[in-house]
Amino acid sequence: MSERAANCPGCGAPIRFAWSSAVQTACPYCHAILVRHDVDVEKVGQAADLPPDASPIQIGTEGQYADRRFRVVGRIRYAWAQGNWNEWHIAFTDYTNGWLADAQLTYAVSFARPGEAPNVDPQALRPGQVFQFEQRNYIVTTITPARYEGFEGELPFTTAGHGQMLFADLKTEDAHFATLDFSEAQPMLYLGRELAFDELKLTNVRLFEGW
Amino acid sequence: MSGPVVEPAVVPEARALACPNCGGAVELRGFAHTRSAVCIQCLTVIDASTPELQIVARFDEKLRVHPAIPLGTRGQLGGVRWETIGFQVRTTWVDGTPYSWHEYLLFNPYQGFRYLTVYNGHWNYVHALAGVPATSSALNGRPAASTGGVTYRHYQHGVAQTTFVLGEFPWAIQAGEQVEFDDYIAPPRVLSREASAAEVNWSCGDYIDGAAIWQAFQLPGAAPAAEGFASNQPSPYPGKIRAIWGDFLKLALVWLAVLLVFLMLGHNAQVAAPHLELAPPEAGFATAVTSEFQLQNAVSNLHIEVKSSDADANEVEFALIDRSAGRPVALESSGHQQSAFGWSREFTSGRLAAGTYALRLDPEGGALNHKTEYDITVRRDVTHTGWLWLALLLLAIPPILTTLRAGSFETQRWQDSDYGTGA
Numbered sequence: 089m090s091e092r093a094a095n096c097p098g099c100g101a102p103i104r105f106a107w108s109s110a111v112q113t114a115c116p117y118c119h120a121i122l123v124r125h126d127v128d129v130e131k132v133g134q135a136a137d138l139p140p141d142a143s144p145i146q147i148g149t150e151g152q153y154a155d156r157r158f159r160v161v162g163r164i165r166y167a168w169a170q171g172n173w174n175e176w177h178i179a180f181t182d183y184t185n186g187w188l189a190d191a192q193l194t195y196a197v198s199f200a201r202p203g204e205a206p207n208v209d210p211q212a213l214r215p216g217q218v219f220q221f222e223q224r225n226y227i228v229t230t231i232t233p234a235r236y237e238g239f240e241g242e243l244p245f246t247t248a249g250h251g252q253m254l255f256a257d258l259k260t261e262d263a264h265f266a267t268l269d270f271s272e273a274q275p276m277l278y279l280g281r282e283l284a285f286d287e288l289k290l291t292n293v294r295l296f297e298g299w
Numbered sequence: 300m301s302g303p304v305v306e307p308a309v310v311p312e313a314r315a316l317a318c319p320n321c322g323g324a325v326e327l328r329g330f331a332h333t334r335s336a337v338c339i340q341c342l343t344v345i346d347a348s349t350p351e352l353q354i355v356a357r358f359d360e361k362l363r364v365h366p367a368i369p370l371g372t373r374g375q376l377g378g379v380r381w382e383t384i385g386f387q388v389r390t391t392w393v394d395g396t397p398y399s400w401h402e403y404l405l406f407n408p409y410q411g412f413r414y415l416t417v418y419n420g421h422w423n424y425v426h427a428l429a430g431v432p433a434t435s436s437a438l439n440g441r442p443a444a445s446t447g448g449v450t451y452r453h454y455q456h457g458v459a460q461t462t463f464v465l466g467e468f469p470w471a472i473q474a475g476e477q478v479e480f481d482d483y484i485a486p487p488r489v490l491s492r493e494a495s496a497a498e499v500n501w502s503c504g505d506y507i508d509g510a511a512i513w514q515a516f517q518l519p520g521a522a523p524a525a526e527g528f529a530s531n532q533p534s535p536y537p538g539k540i541r542a543i544w545g546d547f548l549k550l551a552l553v554w555l556a557v558l559l560v561f562l563m564l565g566h567n568a569q570v571a572a573p574h575l576e577l578a579p580p581e582a583g584f585a586t587a588v589t590s591e592f593q594l595q596n597a598v599s600n601l602h603i604e605v606k607s608s609d610a611d612a613n614e615v616e617f618a619l620i621d622r623s624a625g626r627p628v629a630l631e632s633s634g635h636q637q638s639a640f641g642w643s644r645e646f647t648s649g650r651l652a653a654g655t656y657a658l659r660l661d662p663e664g665g666a667l668n669h670k671t672e673y674d675i676t677v678r679r680d681v682t683h684t685g686w687l688w689l690a691l692l693l694l695a696i697p698p699i700l701t702t703l704r705a706g707s708f709e710t711q712r713w714q715d716s717d718y719g720t721g722a
Contacts, residue, residue, distance in 0.1 A: 142310055142330030144409045170471060171334060171348070192332055192469050193411030194427070215499065227431045230498055261446055263429035282429035285410050296330065296408040297312045299380075 096120055097131045107161045107179040110242035121239060123246050132248045138165060138238040143174050143190050144285075144293040147241045151188070152289040153197045156180050160188065162241030168234040177243055185244055187278065188288070195288060196265045198280025200244075205277035210254050210270040219258060219266070221279060226258035226266045310408070318343055319352045327467060328371060328384045329406055335472040337465050339370075344464060344472050356474035362463045364388050367417070367518070368403055370466045374516035376424060376507075381405035381413060383516075388463035391480075404468060412469065415512065416504060420522065421529035422512050423489060423504030432483075432490060432501060441718060444483040444490050446503075451483030451490045454530045454716045459493075482530060486712075489531035506531050528711050536705030543698045550694050558687050565682030570594065570601065575660060575673040584666055589658045589675060591622055594651060601648040602681035603630070603658065606674045608641040615673070616661040617646055623654035647683070 094103045098120035103113060105124070113122050114135045122129040149160040162177035173191035180186070186199040206219055210231075217228040232255045236247055253271035259282075267278040313327035318338035325338050325345065334348045335355065342358040366386040368374075373382045385404030390397050400418035414425035432446035442453035460477045476495070483490040487506035492499065506529065509522025525532075571592035577585060594601075605615065619628040634645030658675060713719045 140331045142332050142408065146308065171469070193409070229431060259429070259431045261430045261433050265429075293409070295309045297309060299408055 094122075094124075094129045096122065097129065098134075103129055105242060106159070107177075107185065107242050108183060109185065109244060110161070112239075112243045112246045113162070113241060114239045116241075121247070123248070132246065135239045136237075138240065139172075141165070141174070142296075143193075144296070145174070145176050145188065145190055145290065146292070146294050149176075149290055149292045151178070151291070153178075153180075153186070153283075156182070158186070158188075160241075162243045163239065164236060164243065164247065165238040165240075166234040167237040168232050172237055177241065179242075186280070193285070194282065195285060196280055196282045197288075198265060198267060198278040201277045201279050205268060205275040208268070208275065210256070210268075210275070213256050213268075221266060221277070224260045224264055226260055226264070228256055229259050230257045231255070232257070316345060316347060316352060319345060319354055320357065326371070328382055329467050329469060330408060332406075332469040333384075333467040334469055335464075336467040337472075339465065342465075344474065346471065347467065348471070355472060358463055362388075364401070364463050364465075366401065366403065366465065367523075368415070368512070368516050372516050372518075374512075376405070376413075376515045379407055379410050381407055381410075383415075383466070385466035385468045386464070387461050389459045390462045391457040391459045393457070399462065404466065414502070414504075415507075417509075417512075418529065419527050420509050420525035421532060422507045422509055423531070424507045425491075425502050425504040428490070428501040428503050430501075432492075442481075442483070444492070446490070449485050449488070451485045451488070454482040454484045454489070454713075456481050456717055484531045486531045487533040504531065506533055528715065530712065530716065532712070534705060534708050534712070536701065536708055539701055540698070540705055543701045547694060547698045551691065554687065554691055554694065558684060561682045561684055561687065565680055567681055568679055569676065570679050571675075571677040573658065573675045573677075575675065576670060577662070577673075578670045579666065579668055584662055584664065586662075587660045587673075588620075589660075591655050591657045592677065593655055594653050594679065597650065597652050598679040599650055600679070600681055600683075601651060601656075602633075602678045603646045603648075604634075604643060604676045604678075605646075605660075606641060606643040607672060608674075609669075609671055610637075610639055610641050611667065611669075611671075614642075614663050615644070616663060617644075618659040618661070619646075619648055620657050620659055621651075621654060622657055623652075627659075628656075647681070 096115040099118040101117040119135040120131045121133040158178040160176045161179045164175045176188040189196045256268040258266040263282045269276040316325040320343040321341040323340040336347045344355040346353040384406045390399040403415040405413040416423045432444040444451045478493045481492045489504045513522040573589035630646040633647040
């Protein structure tokens with residue numbers, strides 16, 4: 089993993105990248121949102137303090153998916169009408185990346201599938217609609233308007249310039265899972281699987297007082 | 300400069316809230332997951348997701364239900380340590396009659412949330428399903444749902460309303476919230492589909508004994524006995540049926556051995572085969588006596604069959620005559636067949652001593668104008684296995700009864716469903 093360093097334009101703190109392809113990071117000291125250029129980082133905004141959170145996952149948590157080890161390098165926290173969830177950005181030892189979602193302690197690992205999203209109008213999307221990806225039937229279960237609530241660590245894109253976004257979650261009969269992300273002009277497809285906590289074999293998790 | 304601003308690696312316990320209605324302390328166990336909490340003193344439902352602590356609803360003190368598992372109790376289920384943090388009473392109305400069950404929300408800060416439901420002492424350990432079961436109306440027009448290679452049969456549709464709440468929940472509680480539910484069963488499991496205006500949720504419950512719950516949560520006393528039937532209660536009969544038919548099979552093998560021994564001991568040897576002809580005018584009424592035959596040794600029985608290929612031939616009375624003793628021997632009728640081509644009768648004697656015997660035929664009826672022939676076969680030491688077959692029938696009664704009871708258990712299981720006669 090790359091360890092190229094830069095300095096935070098906000099507070100001067102050293103910024104290190106654990107994942108070589110990171111586009112954005114948040115300064116762990118002053119919460120400045122930094123977008124990476126060739127050698128430098130540019131401050132594009134200020135991340136709000138993350139509200140208290142009870143996820144057992146943190147930056148630096150390591151785990152396993154399909155016999156490959158990953159490390160949590162970043163996080164986006166989303167808020168929606170009924171609460172919030174975390175998308176933890178995970179980097180695998182082979183430099184590929186994915187997402188570990190944690191919604192009220194329901195966990196799913198998914199991967200971006202650029203160019204594979206169906207051309208659908210998000211306004212016409214309804215729960216119960218069926219899409220087929222990789223010979224599996226995916227049923228639209230929820231359509232969720234959401235917004236960014238906070239960031240941490242390294243991300244593969246910049247979060248600047250987004251207000252309300254729309255996500256559709258799809259499920260199969262056998263715990264496969266898809267998200268259609270309508271935050272860009274072109275929808276983005278993510279495919280993955282819901283997993284039990286024990287299947288993720290997480291280490292370096294947070295501890296809970298009294299547990 | 301201080302260190303990086305990160306969330307603590309040890310999540311502190313949530314501080315108790317002050318109830319906006321009565322000021323009492325509302326203890327929190329679900330860390331930042333809790334969105335709704337109920338004040339245990341005054342039953343006020345509080346929106347715990349914002350610092351404003353808005354009052355959502357309040358339950359009347361008269362509705363208060365005391366959970367059998369106190370909130371805050373920890374127990375080990377499915378290899379995971381759970382804490383009960385929420386409790387709700389849910390009610391459905393069938394023809395105006397309310398039916399209520401209790402639901403416990405279980406929490407583990409790593410594993411997430413599970414549920415325990417209990418109705419009439421029947422418990423289910425419930426988890427949300429990761430997938431969406433495929434539904435069809437495949438089985439006799441009744442809807443079915445399948446997931447993980449198991450097909451569940453539709454049991455019941457209804458509307459459930461939350462009628463009482465205690466503790467805390469990771470979702471917003473709305474007073475009187477209603478969901479439509481459909482239960483599909485494959486004992487010991489039940490799949491439940493709950494649909495509100497906003498979303499559809501699938502869950503899967505595993506039937507669990509009250510005693511196991513008492514053990515897991517170290518509750519005092521004994522679990523109340525389960526009453527009536529639960530839709531997904533495992534039938535006690537499949538195991539019993541296997542065992543009792545297994546026993547029957549063993550007994551039947553012994554029976555078969557006994558039968559074989561009897562058949563081998565029997566000689567079934569032919570002693571004589573006399574042929575009698577009665578020509579007119581005697582045909583039809585004259586008494587005839589067969590040639591004599593010898594029994595070299597004592598026999599356990601004689602089996603005599605008389606046949607006539609003449610359907611008009613008169614029935615005959617038979618007598619076995621012991622020539623040595625000069626008296627008739629009692630015979631028992633053991634068979635009678637009649638057809639358009641003639642008739643046959645069978646007789647059996649008891650134990651007989653060695654000696655000389657003959658058969659006397661007494662046709663019963665009027666004279667016949669044609670010759671009548673009788674073919675007689677006399678066999679000795681014939682094995683009679685009729686009582687053995689009766690014994691086999693008796694042996695089969697208990698397993699047959701158990702099988703019938705299993706069927707009636709399944710009938711009663713479906714009694715309260717949308718498809719039962721009682722529904």
